[in-house]
Amino acid sequence: MTALHRSKSPAQAATGPKPPFPFTAIVGQDDMRLAMVLTAIDPMIGGVLVFGDRGTGKSTAVRGLAALLPPIRAVASCPVNSADPSQCPPWADISDATVIDKPTPVVDLPLGVSEDRVTGALDVERAIAAGVKAFEPGLLARANRGYLYIDEVNLLEDHIVDLLLDVAQSGENVVERDGLSIRHPARFVLVGSGNPEEGDLRPQLLDRFGLSAEVRSPRDIATRVEVVLRREAYEADPIAFAATWAPEEARLRTTILNARAALPKIQTPRAALEDCAALCIALGSDGVRGELTLLRAARALAASEAAPSVTRDHLRRVAAMALGHRLRRDPLDEAGAADRVARAVAETLA
Numbered sequence: 001m002t003a004l005h006r007s008k009s010p011a012q013a014a015t016g017p018k019p020p021f022p023f024t025a026i027v028g029q030d031d032m033r034l035a036m037v038l039t040a041i042d043p044m045i046g047g048v049l050v051f052g053d054r055g056t057g058k059s060t061a062v063r064g065l066a067a068l069l070p071p072i073r074a075v076a077s078c079p080v081n082s083a084d085p086s087q088c089p090p091w092a093d094i095s096d097a098t099v100i101d102k103p104t105p106v107v108d109l110p111l112g113v114s115e116d117r118v119t120g121a122l123d124v125e126r127a128i129a130a131g132v133k134a135f136e137p138g139l140l141a142r143a144n145r146g147y148l149y150i151d152e153v154n155l156l157e158d159h160i161v162d163l164l165l166d167v168a169q170s171g172e173n174v175v176e177r178d179g180l181s182i183r184h185p186a187r188f189v190l191v192g193s194g195n196p197e198e199g200d201l202r203p204q205l206l207d208r209f210g211l212s213a214e215v216r217s218p219r220d221i222a223t224r225v226e227v228v229l230r231r232e233a234y235e236a237d238p239i240a241f242a243a244t245w246a247p248e249e250a251r252l253r254t255t256i257l258n259a260r261a262a263l264p265k266i267q268t269p270r271a272a273l274e275d276c277a278a279l280c281i282a283l284g285s286d287g288v289r290g291e292l293t294l295l296r297a298a299r300a301l302a303a304s305e306a307a308p309s310v311t312r313d314h315l316r317r318v319a320a321m322a323l324g325h326r327l328r329r330d331p332l333d334e335a336g337a338a339d340r341v342a343r344a345v346a347e348t349l350a
Helices: 030-041 058-068 115-119 124-130 139-143 158-170 221-236 238-265 270-283 289-304 312-326 337-348
Strands: 048-052 072-075 099-102 106-108 120-122 135-137 147-151 172-177 180-185 189-194 211-215
Touching (some): 030 048, 030 058, 030 189, 030 211, 030 289, 030 312, 048 058, 058 106, 058 238, 115 120, 115 139, 115 158, 120 172, 135 139, 139 147, 211 312, 221 238, 270 289, 270 312, 270 337, 289 312, 312 337
Parallel strands (some): 048 189, 048 211, 106 147, 147 189
Antiparallel strands (some): 072 099, 120 135, 172 180
8 A cells, every 4th residue: 555545444434533633743833833732731821823824734733632632521411511510500401410521622613603603692492492591502602611713713703803802801701682691601722723814813812812823834845745644644544543643642641731730830930020021021012911921831831841940941932922923013124023023032031
């Protein structure tokens, strides 16, 4: 069988849905992968924005990371994935209070989606059949404790953007309509992807993403060939391909779990705080969200490397992804955001 053979194996044909493409099998795109791993270690970082060419593995990475993460403990029939029956919202009709392991939720928010579909609304069928006002949860409920993924996020309608801004800030979804007064937790890692050639993102939403990464199509032959070979091997036999990468997936999963446990113990020297402030001042960053995100990302990176405290090296390595998308445009400076951050890092954190 050649490397590009596409026939399915008997094992694949006998199984159900194929496993997602392994996260660790993605070729290159180091900044994107690191940003996603850091948000998996510390969801408080605030999500990831990935901008770049089509076909560069953006959506593949999101689904691969979710499959890589350990399951969450949640009530079997809770619509918001509560970890304990006592935490389930009072409006939820809990038919099974058993606490089970669930895969980390990954919810797609499609373009053109209605507000009712996002937030939830009156369950019309139950209202007609039983004459009761019941709430039908939306996408925000399903995404609680998981990931909310928006492809082509720069094309999202303004009223949905406003809604997401409110929920992202409060961590709670509030629905007041059709005689309903509903609220439930809605804490998720927001992941957006898009092509910058198709439009910019509103500054208010841009600032809500903790980290950003810019991906580009590979420019060397060897890398492009490796991408094709791995994708063809996956399409030919997803189960065998996933099994091949299972040890790497397990190693990264262990790293994430160990880093989560170590995160509260990471020391933050005052010098690191001063470096964060100096760098943000040099870049003209508005507010202090840049410093907070930079520090959280550096702490997550330190935890992933089993380092006892944050160092300048950690700050240097995450500065572009934490601050690049927060810069104001300078008409007198033609350098890209990443280059401007790199220049400021070299001058400030020498």
